Amino acid sequence: DSGVTQTPKHLITATGQRVTLRCSPRSGDLSVYWYQQSLDQGLQFLIQYYNGEERAKGNILERFSAQQFPDLHSELNLSSLELGDSALYFCASSPTGQNYQPQHFGDGTRLSIL
Amino acid sequence: ILNVEQSPQSLHVQEGDSTNFTCSFPSSNFYALHWYRWETAKSPEALFVMTLNGDEKKKGRISATLNTKEGYSYLYIKGSQPEDSATYLCACHMNSGGYQKVTFGIGTKLQVIP
Numbered sequence: 377d378s379g380v381t382q383t384p385k386h387l388i389t390a391t392g393q394r395v396t397l398r399c400s401p402r403s404g405d406l407s408v409y410w411y412q413q414s415l416d417q418g419l420q421f422l423i424q425y426y427n428g429e430e431r432a433k434g435n436i437l438e439r440f441s442a443q444q445f446p447d448l449h450s451e452l453n454l455s456s457l458e459l460g461d462s463a464l465y466f467c468a469s470s471p472t473g474q475n476y477q478p479q480h481f482g483d484g485t486r487l488s489i490l
Numbered sequence: 491i492l493n494v495e496q497s498p499q500s501l502h503v504q505e506g507d508s509t510n511f512t513c514s515f516p517s518s519n520f521y522a523l524h525w526y527r528w529e530t531a532k533s534p535e536a537l538f539v540m541t542l543n544g545d546e547k548k549k550g551r552i553s554a555t556l557n558t559k560e561g562y563s564y565l566y567i568k569g570s571q572p573e574d575s576a577t578y579l580c581a582c583h584m585n586s587g588g589y590q591k592v593t594f595g596i597g598t599k600l601q602v603i604p
Contacts, residue, residue, distance in 0.1 A: 378533060409592070419534075419579070421592040432590045466533065475522040475583035475590060478536035 407473025
């Protein structure tokens with residue numbers, strides 16, 4: 377158990393809808409990362425937060441947004457969903473988000489768009 | 491575009507054999523290289539974080555080396571066991587346009603045959 381909690385584990389919805397994925401980092405970790413793994417693709421970095429502030433941004437679509445709240449949990453919002461957004465979304469956390477710190481991954485949220 | 495490549499993509503070895511795989515990355519603007527072990531139906535688990543040229547890290551039968559000048563890292567497994575069967579991912583943290591980016595390789599899938 378990594379200590380990182382993601383909910384829900386599975387989500388099925390339709391095109392055009394909006395969903396929110398939630399992540400609670402390990403106790404004491406201030407930084408949260410979001411990743412997407414689509415079929416037959418490697419993990420893609422989406423965005424990183426540290427103590428409520430955006431720290432780094434990867435290939436995150438404009439239809440996607442994220443935030444980190446004062447209690448350090450983070451939410452990834454996906455809107456105007458398309459079939460291609462079906463993927464496994466991971467959250468990871470580290471103590472202060474420095475690149476030399478290992479990241480601890482949650483179990484992921486599997487999003488299926490019908 | 492930051493290309494992180496791993497080879498081979500898959501590998502079958504007999505129990506007891508030693509093996510190694512490669513992660514190659516652009517050598518400029520490098521911050522850190524992370525190795526992860528990813529078992530099926532689980533989340534990636536951090537193995538090593540390497541930052542300095544010449545770094546060598548070891549955990550049990552698994553070790554890794556880093557060459558930032560030529561842009562590669564090797565992961566070695568000595569005396570492979572069936573429980574080593576997993577996908578091994580590398581992730582490169584680099585500076586891209588003034589921002590830190592994290593790029594994962596596609597992984598090396600290792601199958602250890604009893």
